[in-house]
Amino acid sequence: MKLPTEEIKKIAIFRALQLGDMLCAIPAVRALRKAYPEAEIVLLGLPWAKSFIERFNRYFDRFIHFPGYPGLPEQPFNAAAFGEFLPIIQQQGFDLIIQMQGNGSIVNPMVELFGAKYTAGFSTEGHFAPDTGLFLPYPDHGSEIVRHVALMEFLGISSQGIELEFPLSEQDFAEFDNLHLDIDPGRYICIHPGSRGIWRQWPAEHFASLADFCSDQGYKVVITGTKDELAIVNSVIQKMKYKPIIAAGRTSVGAAGVLIKNAALLISNCTGVSHIAAAFKTPSVVINMDGEPQRWGPVDKQLHHTLNWLQAPDFHLVFRQTVEMMKELELLTR
Numbered sequence: 001m002k003l004p005t006e007e008i009k010k011i012a013i014f015r016a017l018q019l020g021d022m023l024c025a026i027p028a029v030r031a032l033r034k035a036y037p038e039a040e041i042v043l044l045g046l047p048w049a050k051s052f053i054e055r056f057n058r059y060f061d062r063f064i065h066f067p068g069y070p071g072l073p074e075q076p077f078n079a080a081a082f083g084e085f086l087p088i089i090q091q092q093g094f095d096l097i098i099q100m101q102g103n104g105s106i107v108n109p110m111v112e113l114f115g116a117k118y119t120a121g122f123s124t125e126g127h128f129a130p131d132t133g134l135f136l137p138y139p140d141h142g143s144e145i146v147r148h149v150a151l152m153e154f155l156g157i158s159s160q161g162i163e164l165e166f167p168l169s170e171q172d173f174a175e176f177d178n179l180h181l182d183i184d185p186g187r188y189i190c191i192h193p194g195s196r197g198i199w200r201q202w203p204a205e206h207f208a209s210l211a212d213f214c215s216d217q218g219y220k221v222v223i224t225g226t227k228d229e230l231a232i233v234n235s236v237i238q239k240m241k242y243k244p245i246i247a248a249g250r251t252s253v254g255a256a257g258v259l260i261k262n263a264a265l266l267i268s269n270c271t272g273v274s275h276i277a278a279a280f281k282t283p284s285v286v287i288n289m290d291g292e293p294q295r296w297g298p299v300d301k302q303l304h305h306t307l308n309w310l311q312a313p314d315f316h317l318v319f320r321q322t323v324e325m326m327k328e329l330e331l332l333t334r
Contacts, residue, residue: 001156015100020272028148035157071106090115103138166279172254185262188220192268194229208239215242
């Protein structure tokens with residue numbers, strides 16, 4: 001390792017992003033924990049991520065809310081809040097802060113202000129990064145998962161694999177049971193038509209058509225989503241000829257994890273649930289609407305099929321892929 005364990009007792013990871021982004025970073029964090037088993041690892045993230053470190057308490061010890069910064073779109077910038085945050089971070093006395101937010105063009109100068117003994121992360125030509133040998137030129141290609149494992153290897157930290165994880169607790173199973181859904185494991189298909197950005201949502205009529213096809217094949221259809229996604233969920237339901245089971249707006253993240261774990265198949269936009277399916281090895285058909293399927297699509301291309309809608313906006317391609325997946329499911333259950 002470039003930084004020996006005896007020097008590094010307190011580590012912060014800066015990654016103030018959403019669920020899918022955080023799940024993609026877990027293989028890198030797993031390697032970091034293996035390399036520094038006795039160090040305290042703290043996540044600097046968005047407010048929701050406090051629950052994330054509770055789920056991943058094998059890897060994280062503590063959470064600190066990052067209040068935003070100019071140029072980062074995930075939350076509004078509040079100058080007063082940032083002014084209060086900065087001295088608190090500086091007083092933490094971190095031995096190492098790892099920037100895992102992006103290519104570093106915006107945040108590297110800010111992370112340097114946090115006052116750690118060492119900073120590491122990604123850099124991009126023409127923008128500031130400390131000349132310490134701890135910043136990897138940002139590989140603007142390939143999988144987000146592999147990119148962050150490559151950062152760990154650049155720091156001399158051995159990979160612990162690229163498999164995703166989504167730990168489930170007794171509370172998650174209890175919350176799922178309390179939904180009283182009339183489904184059996186392996187005999188239902190999850191349809192997830194929502195995503196955080198409307199531009200990343202495949203048309204509702206296409207989801208409805210696939211949902212009806214799955215019903216025709218003898219599977220129950222469960223529509224999932226958050227309360228914020230109920231508009232597109234209702235649009236899908238209205239366009240279906242069959243009546244689905246509606247879990248959207250009713251599930252916690254953990255209960256949704258149980259639901260996806262036991263599903264025969266997930267059909268979704270390229271969003272957080274696709275990474276949960278990858279963690280559980282639940283087969284999936286993922287429609288990518290942002291033009292970066294190689295970055296955000298699941299790594300296992302046999303079990304998960306990501307279709308680049310911007311490159312080939314053809315419903316029949318997605319339909320044929322779904323038909324093939326259904327055939328494979330039937331062969332496995334015979």
